[in-house]
Amino acid sequence: MPLSANNPDRTSWLHVDKHSDFPIQNIPFGVFLTRDDIITIGTRIGDTAIDLGALHQLGYFEGIPLTDDIFLQDSLNDFIADGRKTWRAVRNRIAEIFDANNNTLKNNTKHKETILFRLDEIEMQLPVQIGDYTDFYSSIEHATNVGTMFRDPDNALLPNWLHIPVGYHGRSSSIIPSGIPVHRPQGQTLPNGASEPVFGPSRLVDFELEMAFITTDANDLGEPIPIDEAEEYIFGLVLLNDWSARDIQKWEYVPLGPFLAKNFASSISPWIVTLDALEPYRVESPKAVKPQLDYLKYKGKKSYDINLEVAIQPENAKETVVSNSNFKYMYWNMVQQLTHHTVNGCPVNSGDMMGSGTISGPTEDSYGSMLELTWRGEKPLKMKDGSERKFINDNDTVIMRGYCENDGTRIGFGEVSTKLLPVYSK
Amino acid sequence: MPLSANNPDRTSWLHVDKHSDFPIQNIPFGVFLTRDDIITIGTRIGDTAIDLGALHQLGYFEGIPLTDDIFLQDSLNDFIADGRKTWRAVRNRIAEIFDANNNTLKNNTKHKETILFRLDEIEMQLPVQIGDYTDFYSSIEHATNVGTMFRDPDNALLPNWLHIPVGYHGRSSSIIPSGIPVHRPQGQTLPNGASEPVFGPSRLVDFELEMAFITTDANDLGEPIPIDEAEEYIFGLVLLNDWSARDIQKWEYVPLGPFLAKNFASSISPWIVTLDALEPYRVESPKAVKPQLDYLKYKGKKSYDINLEVAIQPENAKETVVSNSNFKYMYWNMVQQLTHHTVNGCPVNSGDMMGSGTISGPTEDSYGSMLELTWRGEKPLKMKDGSERKFINDNDTVIMRGYCENDGTRIGFGEVSTKLLPVYSK
Numbered sequence: 001m002p003l004s005a006n007n008p009d010r011t012s013w014l015h016v017d018k019h020s021d022f023p024i025q026n027i028p029f030g031v032f033l034t035r036d037d038i039i040t041i042g043t044r045i046g047d048t049a050i051d052l053g054a055l056h057q058l059g060y061f062e063g064i065p066l067t068d069d070i071f072l073q074d075s076l077n078d079f080i081a082d083g084r085k086t087w088r089a090v091r092n093r094i095a096e097i098f099d100a101n102n103n104t105l106k107n108n109t110k111h112k113e114t115i116l117f118r119l120d121e122i123e124m125q126l127p128v129q130i131g132d133y134t135d136f137y138s139s140i141e142h143a144t145n146v147g148t149m150f151r152d153p154d155n156a157l158l159p160n161w162l163h164i165p166v167g168y169h170g171r172s173s174s175i176i177p178s179g180i181p182v183h184r185p186q187g188q189t190l191p192n193g194a195s196e197p198v199f200g201p202s203r204l205v206d207f208e209l210e211m212a213f214i215t216t217d218a219n220d221l222g223e224p225i226p227i228d229e230a231e232e233y234i235f236g237l238v239l240l241n242d243w244s245a246r247d248i249q250k251w252e253y254v255p256l257g258p259f260l261a262k263n264f265a266s267s268i269s270p271w272i273v274t275l276d277a278l279e280p281y282r283v284e285s286p287k288a289v290k291p292q293l294d295y296l297k298y299k300g301k302k303s304y305d306i307n308l309e310v311a312i313q314p315e316n317a318k319e320t321v322v323s324n325s326n327f328k329y330m331y332w333n334m335v336q337q338l339t340h341h342t343v344n345g346c347p348v349n350s351g352d353m354m355g356s357g358t359i360s361g362p363t364e365d366s367y368g369s370m371l372e373l374t375w376r377g378e379k380p381l382k383m384k385d386g387s388e389r390k391f392i393n394d395n396d397t398v399i400m401r402g403y404c405e406n407d408g409t410r411i412g413f414g415e416v417s418t419k420l421l422p423v424y425s426k
Numbered sequence: 427m428p429l430s431a432n433n434p435d436r437t438s439w440l441h442v443d444k445h446s447d448f449p450i451q452n453i454p455f456g457v458f459l460t461r462d463d464i465i466t467i468g469t470r471i472g473d474t475a476i477d478l479g480a481l482h483q484l485g486y487f488e489g490i491p492l493t494d495d496i497f498l499q500d501s502l503n504d505f506i507a508d509g510r511k512t513w514r515a516v517r518n519r520i521a522e523i524f525d526a527n528n529n530t531l532k533n534n535t536k537h538k539e540t541i542l543f544r545l546d547e548i549e550m551q552l553p554v555q556i557g558d559y560t561d562f563y564s565s566i567e568h569a570t571n572v573g574t575m576f577r578d579p580d581n582a583l584l585p586n587w588l589h590i591p592v593g594y595h596g597r598s599s600s601i602i603p604s605g606i607p608v609h610r611p612q613g614q615t616l617p618n619g620a621s622e623p624v625f626g627p628s629r630l631v632d633f634e635l636e637m638a639f640i641t642t643d644a645n646d647l648g649e650p651i652p653i654d655e656a657e658e659y660i661f662g663l664v665l666l667n668d669w670s671a672r673d674i675q676k677w678e679y680v681p682l683g684p685f686l687a688k689n690f691a692s693s694i695s696p697w698i699v700t701l702d703a704l705e706p707y708r709v710e711s712p713k714a715v716k717p718q719l720d721y722l723k724y725k726g727k728k729s730y731d732i733n734l735e736v737a738i739q740p741e742n743a744k745e746t747v748v749s750n751s752n753f754k755y756m757y758w759n760m761v762q763q764l765t766h767h768t769v770n771g772c773p774v775n776s777g778d779m780m781g782s783g784t785i786s787g788p789t790e791d792s793y794g795s796m797l798e799l800t801w802r803g804e805k806p807l808k809m810k811d812g813s814e815r816k817f818i819n820d821n822d823t824v825i826m827r828g829y830c831e832n833d834g835t836r837i838g839f840g841e842v843s844t845k846l847l848p849v850y851s852k
Contacts, residue, residue, distance in 0.1 A: 131557075132599050137682060158680050163623050164614055168682035169595035169689070173558050173773045174647060183648040185770035188590055188719065197589050199719045221600060221691065222609040222850040248770070254584050256563060256594035257683025263595070264770040265647065293614065293625045344611035344674070344690040345850055347599045424648040424771055 003088065003276050005095035008409050012098045013106045014116075016046035021403055021412020024098055027091045028271035028413075029076055029236070032122040039125065041071040041079065042117075044271060045098055049117040052090075058111055060097055064089045075129040076272065080216045080235045081350035087235065088276060124270035126177050127238070128214055128351040133175060133266070134341060135210075135242060135355040136167040138332035140286070142360040145372045150250075162290040165332035165340045167354075170242075171263035175353070177270045178416040183424040184394060185264040187248040201423045202245035202261075204377075205392045208358040209310050209368035209400055210240040211327050213334050214272055215352045222345035227298050230335040231275070233348065239269040239308075239400045239416045240355050246371055246391070266355075269400075269416040277411050281305045281404040285333045292336075295343055302333040306413075308359060308402045310368070315395040317385040322373055325359050325366045327402070394422045429514065429702050431521035434835050438524045439532045440542075442472035447829055447838020450524055453517045454697035454839075455502055455662070458548040465551065467497040467505065468543075470697060471524055475543040478516075484537055486523055490515045501555040502698065506642045506661045507776035513661065514702060550696035552603050553664070554640055554777040559601060559692070560767060561636075561668060561781040562593040564758035566712070568786040571798045576676075588716040591758035591766045596668075596781070597689035603696045604842040609850040610820060611690040613674040627849045628671035628687075630803075631818045634784040635736050635794035635826055636666040637753050639760050640698055641778045648771035653724050656761040659774065663704070665695040665734075665826045665842045666781050672797055672817070692781075695826075695842040703837050707731045707830035711759045718762075721769055728759040732839075734785060734828045736794070741821040743811040748799055751785050751792045753828070820848045 005027055012024040022028065022044045032042050032049060040053040053071040055061065064086070070079050079086070097105055105111055137143060140157070143166075147156030160166065176182070184205055188197045218233040219225050225233065242262065249261030282301040306327035313319035334354075342348055358368040367373045370391050374380055377390035392398060397419045403412030431453055438450040448454065448470045458468050458475060466479040479497040481487065490512070496505050505512070523531055531537055563569060566583070569592075573582030586592065602608070610631055614623040644659040645651050651659065668688065675687030708727040732753035739745035760780075768774055784794040793799045796817050800806055803816035818824060823845045829838030 132597055159616075160614075160623070160677055160680065164678055166678070166682055166685075168685055169597055171558055171595055171772060172598075173775055173778070174771075176647065180647070183771055186650070187770050188586075190585075197586070197719065199721060221602065221606070222847075223852075224612070224850070245770070251586055252590055252592070253681070253683075254586065255679070255683070256592055257679075257681070259592075259594055260766070260770040260772065263772045293623065295625060340686070344613050344671070344686040345600075345609055346597060346686065346689045349599055352599070421648075424650070426649075 003279060005091045006277065006279055008407065010095060011100045012045050013100050014045045014048045014098055019410065020046050021410065021414050022046055023409065024095055025409055026273060026277050026411045027094050028273045030127045030271045031074060031076065031125040033125060034117060035121045039074045041073060041076060043094060047119050049119060049122050051115050051117065054114045060105070061090065061093060064093060074125065075351065076127050077129050077351040080128070080214065083216060084232055087274060091274060091276060124177055124179070126175065127270055127272050130172040130175050130353045131349050131351050133170040133172045133353045134167050135170045135357060136165055136332065136337050137357040138165055138330045138337065139357055139360050139368070140331040141329065141362055142358040142368060142372065145360060145367065149376055163293065165337045167337065167341065168257045170266065170355070174263050175266045175268060178267060178418065181419040181421045182243060182265040183421045185245050185248065185260065186423055187245065187260050188251055189247040190251045197251060202248050204246035205420060206244045206246050206370045207310065207392065207398045208242040208244055209308060209323060209325055210242050210355045210358060211237050211306065211402065212240040212268060212353050212355040213237050215338070215348050215350065215354065217350045218348040219342055221347050224345060225339055225342040227295060227335055227339040230338040233338065234275050234334055236272040236274040237278070238272055239402050239413050241267040241398060241400055241416050241418060242355060243267065267416050267418040269413050271414055273411065273413055278304050278404060280406065283328050286329065286331050295339060296336050298335050302335050303328045303330060304404065306402050306404050308400065311399045312383065312389060313397040313399060314383055314385055314387060314393065319399060320383045322381055323365065323367060325361045325368055327359060329359055329361045330356055392420050394420060396420050429705055431517045432703065432705055434833065436521060437526045438471050439526050440471045440474050440524055445836065446472050447836065447840050448472055449835065450521055451835055452699060452703050452837045453520050454699045456553045456697045457501060457551040459551060460543060461547045465500045467499060467502060469520060473545050475545060475548050477541050477543065480540045486531070487516065487519060490519060500551065501777065502553050503555055503777040506554070506640065509642060510658055513700060517700065517702060550603055550605070552601065553696055553698050556598040556601050556779045557775050557777050559596040559598045559779045560593050561596045561783060562591055562758065562763050563783040564591055564756045564763065565783055565786050565794070566757040567755065567788055568784040568794060568798065571786060571793065575802055589719065591763045593763065593767065594683045596692065600689050601692045601694060601779070603694060604844065607845040607847045608669060608691040609847045611671050611674065611686065612849055613671065613686050614677055615673040616677045623677060628674050630672035631846060632670045632672050632796045633736065633818065633824045634668040634670055635734060635749060635751060636668050636781045636784060637663050637732065637828065638666040638694060638779050638781040639663050641774050641776065641780065643776045644774040645768055647773050650771060651765055651768040653721065653761055653765040656764040659764065660701050660760055662698040662700040664698055665828050665839050667693040667824060667826055667842050667844055668781055669693065693842050693844040695839050697840055699837065699839055704730050704830060706832065709754050712755065712757050721765060722762050724761050728761050729754045729756060730830065732828050732830050734826065737825045738809065738815060739823040739825060740809055740811055740813060740819065745825060746809045748807055749791065749793060751787045751794055753785060755785060755787050756782055818846050820846060822846050
């Protein structure tokens, strides 16, 4: 099926600002609560949210094989399980319905009343029920920075790093959509020079700038996914802030990996931008430094040119952009990650989420965490309000944004914005 | 509510063998497919499976506040979410219905036809939809053995081990019930003395003897569970074989922990034995070697005396018992594990599963993995058929069993039995 929804010449009868992340070429998928407290699956053009459940009930998806309630759900899991052919048919149809030259819905005031919402009339939810969350560690710059700081600058990359898209399991239950605040976590840390740990609030709360992809049902227990097929099982991408407590992490992570340092919260942007919408922004991945095993060898362009930025907004002050990075810096790409994940027969289901790992670029202003940007706190960052940050302060809001742009078309992710509250108290 | 279901003097009008794991004092919960291909929640007395959906429809739970379809589901999640008071009321009622002195159902042949099944008429399913799976590492003997083999015999325990119930996130999608076979996984390993990894079948497939507890909804994002309340949120326990590929693990696990070495399969016994049923078998946990932080200090007996055994059955041969251990050896107990898991505000939901980690005892024949039993393969185990095992061979079946016993009453878990098939091929 052709990607007619990507036609760069198409405009919509819905208003779209010039610098909007959501032109008619984007058509992301999300879940929202409407003003009537009904939960539904929707999309977005410009600043208009579109209720796909209502659109379907009114017959606008006629001819596409969809169950009656496919959009009247609190997650996209079933729709994603329908597979790529269905996603494409629906996305193409939405592009047609809202095309500037199509008057059918445009001239139907009654239908528009039930289908269209202003953004302030809806509340975005988590777009999928995430069965399993995996986080990779695929930026060579990030792995090198961390290795330099915590281990040996001369052997910053561990021996397995150039052979394996290293990853580990995260916690699904603490994945939250943009807008939900997070409390500063408490836990055990080992003070410098001490021999016994202490309990208290983490003093080194950090963000991690990541993106994550959402999968469809991919394989049965035992069955590996060949690398040529992996892309078929990727529905789309979101921005991910993988909150981290560096002092808790340092004390707990040996030998089984990070645990409480990570699982207090992971925030994602609420609109899933499809891989199809990102098609015009494909780029080559970085060249492999060492030969890779056959099962990880891929053909073609499997990375995407997605500009990323992180801003910190102190309470009652203007935000300061602290990092500019790009998804294309990832050394290991998504098809390699998904192939590696299943090479042992591990089953991947609809709604699973896989994070990239912190995306650091080659320059100091493109690092994806405060740990790296301030080099363990040694070089604090100046905020616009004159204050300094080594890590994230109570009541700071961390905002991540991402977008692709070429030839005047911009496809964006909106943002993931999360306020860090003080330690929880009853 | 009193635990009248635990009355040791009660007998049932259903036949129960003398050495059965499932006397009327047990009343575990599970999910099964019936001969009519209907999925339902059930329990078991002796070798009779009891359809709780049918029992409820016929009015046997009158007076207990339950939704009509609470047992007509493919998982126990909603029932578990109803909370401890409801579990107890239902378990007590089941004990009354099947009490030898109660003739109501006993004399109703029609009702019995729809409610009771022979074990060969049903097919056990996964009892819960597991949202998140966490695996701890709480046996001091296991951690010491592994530390001795792979790191430094003089500093076998890492500095954090005596302070933290160390744990990490596992994969939910590959958790399977007893009876489902597993393929030998493939992956990357680094041959001894080599500098580059190779790809191929794991040569060191191992079991890990564990138990796991299943939780109910415990807390919201940000909210820690105090240790005095933790027990309220534990529904019950199952046997867990946490399959491991030791050669894959060794190469991949630094620095983020085990990943593909573990997530190809984890097998559990299908009947969840409630914490209530285990009440008579409470014992003290091992004495703490070092002082523990306040949030991990508990009162009372929080461990359970559960005998555990592992057997290996080569194809077409008799099984050989290779390990006898006990759940009571766990250095960190369940309330400490659950409290630690949430101290940073990580949310725990109904149907989450938390594994104990390999349960090794103090003697060589009580170790919970082949890695330890054969000391990395240096001391192969003799099977009854004359063959030897360093690790698990293709077509071997690994069987784990567990039971409590005192004063003539035995409460057991049945078994988790899993055959290891050769590498997957299409």
